[in-house]
Amino acid sequence: MxxxxxxxxxxxxxxxxxxxxxxxxxxxxxxxxxxxxxxxxxxxxxxxxxxxxxxxxxxxxxxxxxxxxxxxxxxxxxxxxxxxxxxxxxxxxxxxxxxxxxxxxxxxxxxxxxxxxxxxxxxxxxxxxxxxxxxxxxxxxxxxxxxxxxxxxxxxxxxxxxxxxxxxxxxxxxxxVITIANAVFGANPPISDVVLAKAFQIDKQLVDKLQASFWMDNN
The missing domain is CATH 2.60.120.10 (Jelly Rolls)
Structure with missing residues (x-):
């Protein structure tokens, strides 16, 4: 012991x-x-x-x-x-x-x-x-x-x-620093939209729209 x-x-x-x-x-x-x-x-x-x-x-x-x-x-x-x-x-x-x-x-x-x-x-x-x-x-x-x-x-x-x-x-x-939105939707190369659609329980079109957005770094 x-x-x-x-x-x-x-x-x-x-x-x-x-x-x-x-x-x-x-x-x-x-x-x-x-x-x-x-x-x-x-x-x-x-x-x-x-x-x-x-x-x-x-x-x-x-x-x-x-x-x-x-x-x-x-x-x-x-x-x-x-x-x-x-x-x-x-x-x-x-x-x-x-x-x-x-x-x-x-x-x-x-x-x-x-x-x-x-x-x-x-x-x-x-x-x-x-x-x-x-x-x-x-x-x-x-x-x-x-x-x-x-x-x-x-x-x-x-x-x-x-x-x-x-x-x-x-x-x-x-x-x-890991900015959540940037890391998830702005990853390079992008995370599969099938993966993100299931993870966030949203449709693939919304994922595609978010991934196409401009994700800026304020640091």
């Missing part, structure tokens, strides 16, 4: 550790974006070559262009923008919303998100996993904070009469 308990404890500990980005084993690991080596993350460049610019990003004070069909713009600041974030397990994004604008239902496969509203009023929510599929939602105003658990489908919509701005912090250097 003691051995069994120890095995279960070690398994749970390992599961917890692997549920987020790996911990760094040095002060920093600035990403070498020119390396041809493919690893789970990014290769480090020589730390002696690191400069302040490797840990710096400018321009998050500038509004994103929301002149698009969904009326929102996400400005990410992850390892692709700040090479020094490599192995540090954190990133953020600015999200701008026109009146009525929406950050459509999506997931971050590798990160929990915590959102702070800087301006405006947002209706936000996430859906729990099967079988409950319970919607947990709230209206947020300036200064309010809301958390979206890792991997769950979530959204934000501006329900005010003026522009809205939020900052999202994410628990991964590269959280990833």
């Amino acid at each position: 003691k051995l069994l308990f120890l095995a279960v404890f070690l398994y749970l500990t390992a599961s917890h550790v692997s549920a987020s980005d790996p911990s760094p084993l040095q002060d920093f690991c600035v990403a070498d974006n020119y390396s041809k080596v493919f690893v789970n993350g990014k290769v480090c460049k020589d730390p002696k070559l690191a400069t302040a610019n490797d840990f710096f990003f400018a321009g998050l004070d500038k509004p994103g262009n929301t002149s698009n069909p969904v009326g929102s713009k996400v400005t990410p600041v992850n390892v692709m923008q700040i090479a020094g974030l490599n192995t540090l397990g954190i990133s953020l994004a600015r999200i701008d919303f026109a009146p009525g604008g929406q950050n459509p239902p999506h997931t971050h496969p590798r990160a929990t998100e915590i959102l702070t509203v800087l301006e405006g009023t947002l209706y936000v929510g996430f859906v729990t996993s099967n079988p409950e599929n319970r919607l947990i939602s709230k209206i947020l105003n300036k200064g309010d904070v809301f958390v979206f658990p890792v991997g769950l489908i979530h959204f934000q919509q501006n329900v005010g009469y003026s522009n809205a701005v939020a900052i999202a912090a994410l628990s991964s250097q590269n959280p990833g």
Whole structure:
């Protein structure tokens, strides 16, 4: 029984550790974006070559262009923008919303998100996993904070009469994003309309119409 308990404890500990980005084993690991080596993350460049610019990003004070069909713009600041974030397990994004604008239902496969509203009023929510599929939602105003658990489908919509701005912090250097409508109806090559018609219990003509629509990326 003691051995069994120890095995279960070690398994749970390992599961917890692997549920987020790996911990760094040095002060920093600035990403070498020119390396041809493919690893789970990014290769480090020589730390002696690191400069302040490797840990710096400018321009998050500038509004994103929301002149698009969904009326929102996400400005990410992850390892692709700040090479020094490599192995540090954190990133953020600015999200701008026109009146009525929406950050459509999506997931971050590798990160929990915590959102702070800087301006405006947002209706936000996430859906729990099967079988409950319970919607947990709230209206947020300036200064309010809301958390979206890792991997769950979530959204934000501006329900005010003026522009809205939020900052999202994410628990991964590269959280990833899967926009549900884009992934399902905008896949390349397309998912079979027979498959989607059965999955959504709709006719094939509607699936064909949805697949022919323009599915934009607001990131």
